[in-house]
């Protein structure tokens with residue numbers, strides 16, 4: 001009995017040691033991950049490093065066009081942007097954005113993105129933005145020009161507003177200017193669009209330290225033969241040919257997050273489209289997509305202007321904005337160097353094109369994302385061994 005009991009105590013002692021070792025091991029893994037993350041952050045915040053990273057994109061003459069379109073406007077793409085690249089955008093960029101209601105869709109999407117991501121385990125404050133400089137947030141001077149958008153038919157009011165703004169020494173830190181259209185592409189002419197493009201080019205030359213983001217105009221239901229589609233293609237062609245930065249507002253509206261194309265179905269700015277071939281919109285791709293996907297997991301409410309039920313379209317506009325800002329701040333996403341689609345239907349080749357690179361960028365973040373699972377597993381294993389030891393002790397003694 002004594003012999004048996006001492007043998008048992010030895011077994012229990014060994015089991016306890018295993019469980020402690022287990023706890024120490026996983027505890028170490030946890031703290032080591034924290035250190036890795038902190039070191040990474042410190043390294044990333046080093047100013048010399050930042051300058052090195054932003055050197056190539058923050059210049060007037062780009063080697064390639066940078067096009068933010070439907071290919072990057074989905075949550076898979078968003079999650080492929082390394083957190084360091086998002087932080088880099090916050091460090092490096094001071095954005096001034098002027099728009100009216102349609103342009104506000106980007107802001108609506110960005111406003112509700114932080115909660116959505118954080119409620120799904122995302123890093124606290126990662127997607128924070130603020131109207132003005134604020135530690136830890138992306139600086140966007142929203143409505144910087146106090147009224148207006150890109151106007152109509154070669155109106156250049158917006159360009160004068162931009163010069164006045166940039167010439168003010170209070171805005172010396174601003175290095176990105178973004179202007180949105182309202183309905184001004186729908187009723188525009190080839191000449192009017194050329195006036196816009198040439199003026200943007202002039203501004204780039206006048207302010208070589210500022211990046212200017214071009215935009216296409218929102219969908220209006222006129223289909224592939226409509227003026228809007230043709231004028232948007234004119235803007236896109238110019239941006240591709242001249243290595244410009246384009247937020248392709250229209251192209252993002254033409255596809256659902258799965259890459260299904262609606263641009264040839266008389267799609268409107270509310271994501272309504274014609275499903276039965278009579279040219280009249282009768283369905284809504286955003287609502288259809290939302291019905292088949294889980295709210296607050298796969299998409300979030302953000303009520304974009306003119307498309308209040310097409311939340312996922314607003315989500316996509318926010319994803320595209322963060323992608324673009326990350327690239328402008330120096331993140332090397334290979335999709336920037338590929339020739340963009342002409343809004344027809346070639347999503348498959350695009351997706352395969354940059355998957356490998358994005359996966360590489362992804363790996364380090366995945367390690368951090370799995371942290372709760374690793375700790376939970378370690379804790380469970382430790383507890384199992386411990387309880388097993390206690391149980392056998394009790395059973396043998398009584």
Ligand SMILES: [Ca+2]
Nearest residue numbers: 131141142143
């Ligand atoms: Ca403002």
Ligand SMILES: [Ca+2]
Nearest residue numbers: 274276280282
């Ligand atoms: Ca119809």
